[in-house]
Amino acid sequence: MKDSPTSRYAFNPNSEVRLLSDGSGLAIYDGYSCDTHFIHSKKDQSALPALSTVPQEITPTFLVEEFGMSKLAAQHTIDLLIKQKVLGEIS
Amino acid sequence: MIDVNIGQYHFSVESKIEAVNNAIDIIYGDVPAQDLPYDFKVRLVFESLVRRFIKPQISFYSDQHSPFKPLPVSQAPALLEWGMNWCVAAHEYSKLIIHSAVLVKDGKAILFPALPGSGKSTLTAYLGLSSWSTYSDEMAMIDPVTLEVSPLYRPVCLKNDSISLVKKWHPNAIFAPVCKDTQKGDVAHVKVMDWQNYTQLSPVPIVAVVFPKYDAQSDLTIFQLSDLEAFNVLSKNAFNYNVLGRNGFDTVDNIIRRTKNFEIRFNDVREVDAFLTEDILSASL
Structure with a gap:
């Protein structure tokens, strides 16, 4: 999937996203498959102020800045979630 | 027909196999007869006349369903x-069911989800026959609204060397006869409480989730799990997580927000008992 760094993605309408309180990542409920997906933060949890609000949109830059991912890992995570129909690109 | 009351569910068991009827009497014989409707009607039957006499095999049926091979x-x-x-x-969809042992002390429950071979049942039998109450060896029954776990009146299923180990620790424990050479090896069910004690139990809140792993080479080693790791493992160990859908997701999320979550490696159940009592129960409100 070819995306520009500025591409934005939203969770599909039947998803539910939870910010894990210790800053370890996001848990995403996929309303279509009933599966649960995770975005694992690479940041040192003790160094966090964790995110205070659940993001409504995801961008590669967001994952790099907030979850400490490499650009490659961020794009791979987004590609995977698009493939699983958890995320959709905002046009 | 034999009545088997496991507290929350009532079974009607049809069996002409003496060993089965004997095991039911050992494990559930102290439950007083109650005029309750049956939740499940199950049968243990020979599939054919041939298999009744030549290398006899038995099948389990719940109504018309036979979920296992003979x-x-x-x-x-x-x-x-x-x-x-x-x-x-x-069949139970009103509660989240997690493949987990549940042990309770001082009105606080600790869940022990684990893979086969992790030492979960050995640990459960040891604690359950000591100062803990065994709410279950296999299934944590969690109310999605109250997040409390309910007790089941069931034995603990021990395998292989753990049978003699538990007999050594608790010589007076009551065992059903050993079933040899099952797919899990030698198996014996041990009774960890009597009906009188069971009737005193009530739903209790969960204060911790501990993923145990027996390791003969390792003294007690404790790892704190992140919320994400606990969420992942707990949801994967739930029997009906996908069936409950969003309700299952919310329930697991609510559990891990209230619990401390650990993975432990151990080679001495007494050290685990001390850790659970002194570090988890004492520290929880």
């Missing part, structure tokens, strides 16, 4: 227990 008749008592587990796990 097994040698010598394994029938274990097959009944596994079948009863299946009935509950496959």
